[in-house]
Amino acid sequence: MDLKARDIMNEVVVACVPDTRVEDVVRKLAEHGISGMPVIDARKRVVGIVSESDLLLADELEPPRVKAALYGLYIMPERVMEEAARSRGVLVSDVMTKKVISFHPDDNVRDIARRMQQERINRVPIVDDEGVLVGILTRADIIRALAERL
Numbered sequence: 001m002d003l004k005a006r007d008i009m010n011e012v013v014v015a016c017v018p019d020t021r022v023e024d025v026v027r028k029l030a031e032h033g034i035s036g037m038p039v040i041d042a043r044k045r046v047v048g049i050v051s052e053s054d055l056l057l058a059d060e061l062e063p064p065r066v067k068a069a070l071y072g073l074y075i076m077p078e079r080v081m082e083e084a085a086r087s088r089g090v091l092v093s094d095v096m097t098k099k100v101i102s103f104h105p106d107d108n109v110r111d112i113a114r115r116m117q118q119e120r121i122n123r124v125p126i127v128d129d130e131g132v133l134v135g136i137l138t139r140a141d142i143i144r145a146l147a148e149r150l
Helices: 022-032 052-056 078-088 109-119 139-149
Strands: 036-040 046-051 068-070 073-075 123-127 133-138
Touching: 022 036, 022 052, 036 133, 046 052, 046 123, 109 123, 109 139, 133 139
Parallel strands: none
Antiparallel strands: 036 046, 068 073, 123 133
């Protein structure tokens, strides 16, 4: 297979930022029918990747709690309750994989497929020379490309 990543990658990528709540990522994955997505910074550089397997363990994390004690009783003033509600959700940065294997648009699909198989990963971000996300390549994309060549 002499295809390059740019030949079969998806240029429209569903991504999120590190401070996205896990609940929002779960909804986004279900809405788009995908099993993972890149995590990007403000300059669209890949800083992580979040997948179903990361999310399955998210409910084991203990979110921070805010309490105020008065006379041995716990009370929650309104502003403290609001802060507790905001802090209750686990963030993508808490569960994402930070060591991301990515590729360049000119990389050979055969080499990418081999690495994906070795690392047991289902998707890889495609980034330009500055590390900016320009696409994503999944195992399904590679299988489709193979099927079209049969």
